[in-house]
Amino acid sequence: MTTDTSSFLEHLQTQRARYRYRLPSRPDAGRFIDQLMRLLFPVTQDCKSVSQHVEETYQALHDQLTNLICPLEKNLTESPAIITERFFERLPAIYDSLLLDAHSIADNDPASIGVEEVVAVYPGFYAIAVYRFAHELLQQGVPLLPRMLTEYAHGQTGIDIHPGATIGRSFFIDHGTGVVIGETTIIGNNVKIYQGVTLGATYVAKSMAQKKRHPTIENNVVIYANATILGGHTVVGHDSVIGGNVWLTSSVEPHSLVFHQHQTDVRLKSLESLEPINFVI
Incomplete structure (x- = not known):
């Protein structure tokens, strides 16, 4: 190993020791969002993800969120367990808000065939849902994870909503x-x-x-x-x-x-420049 390589690795080791945050798992964050959506809205379940065990799924999501928050514990004013509990206490209100969003889209989009279609496939609804979950976590003082969730939705939909x-x-x-x-x-x-x-x-x-x-x-x-x-x-x-x-x-x-004021100028050729037209009767 060269001297330059050793020096570079020492720099990385020092940087790692001083790093302010330990990031939650990004793939786990995406899985949490999609499983939460499937719990709240069964129409989003595909043939490979369908589950009838609501209480079991609810508890598993509870544990998943706690695990996502745990790496950030040093930067929190409350324990991950308390934040998770409060998030799930707020979940019924978030759910009601999302139903209003879904009905608004269905009622105002002539191409929509109904609320179930909106919930199942519309990117706008998905991005709004993830924003509302992330916003709740941000309100509770959770750093990084809320932005990670909305950036996951950004990647899925092309819609960028800051959780703040x-x-x-x-x-x-x-x-x-x-x-x-x-x-x-x-x-x-x-x-x-x-x-x-x-x-x-x-x-x-x-x-x-x-x-x-x-x-x-x-x-x-x-x-x-x-x-x-x-x-x-x-x-x-x-x-x-x-x-x-x-x-x-x-x-x-x-x-x-x-x-936006739009102006169109139509330029006509002079009559002399037009080609003669031959009519056949």
């Missing part, structure tokens, strides 16, 4: 690919967004970490595809419609309609 965002009841994401919802975003009730929407910050600076950097979307707002809404001071008033491809960095009043 605040999202109200009956949330609708249609299609979903490319949606980005930043950490300090506040979204009210009955909001609908489409693919490619970004709710982001006007600029990125580490000094802004503890400040509100992302917009507030009030109740009953619709945001169409590829709209970009930026800034912590930007408020979209209730019952507004934001059209596709809009770039918005300032607030709009309630009941506003904001759209």
Whole structure:
């Protein structure tokens, strides 16, 4: 072994000793989410995962979550067991909230054949569900794991929702690919967004970490595809419609309609340049 290699390995050993976090298993985090979804929504079970043992599955998930949190114990103010217990106490309320989300998608998407289809296959519903689980853990002071869960959903769906965002009841994401919802975003009730929407910050600076950097979307707002809404001071008033491809960095009043102005110029050839047309009768 060369001197350079030995020095490099010593550096890695020192770094390992000083590392702040021990990460939970990423594959285990993904398995926990998918098994939790199958417990809450039997329609998501495929032919290889179907299980009728609800209590047994519930206890297994309880143990799995405790095991996921345990590596982070030094960074917690409460024990993993207490956090897990509180999460599962909150699970019925999260479940009720997810049913509202599913009904919102089913009721507002003409292509949907019903709530079961939404729950079983819609990426928007899946991403919202994982966000709501992760948000609850973040509220309890769990570091890293909430982001790990939402990044798992991001990889599965193309929808990036930070677990720190605040999202109200009956949330609708249609299609979903490319949606980005930043950490300090506040979204009210009955909001609908489409693919490619970004709710982001006007600029990125580490000094802004503890400040509100992302917009507030009030109740009953619709945001169409590829709209970009930026800034912590930007408020979209209730019952507004934001059209596709809009770039918005300032607030709009309630009941506003904001759209991207599109202009089409039709250029016609002069009559002299046109080829003669021969009619055959």
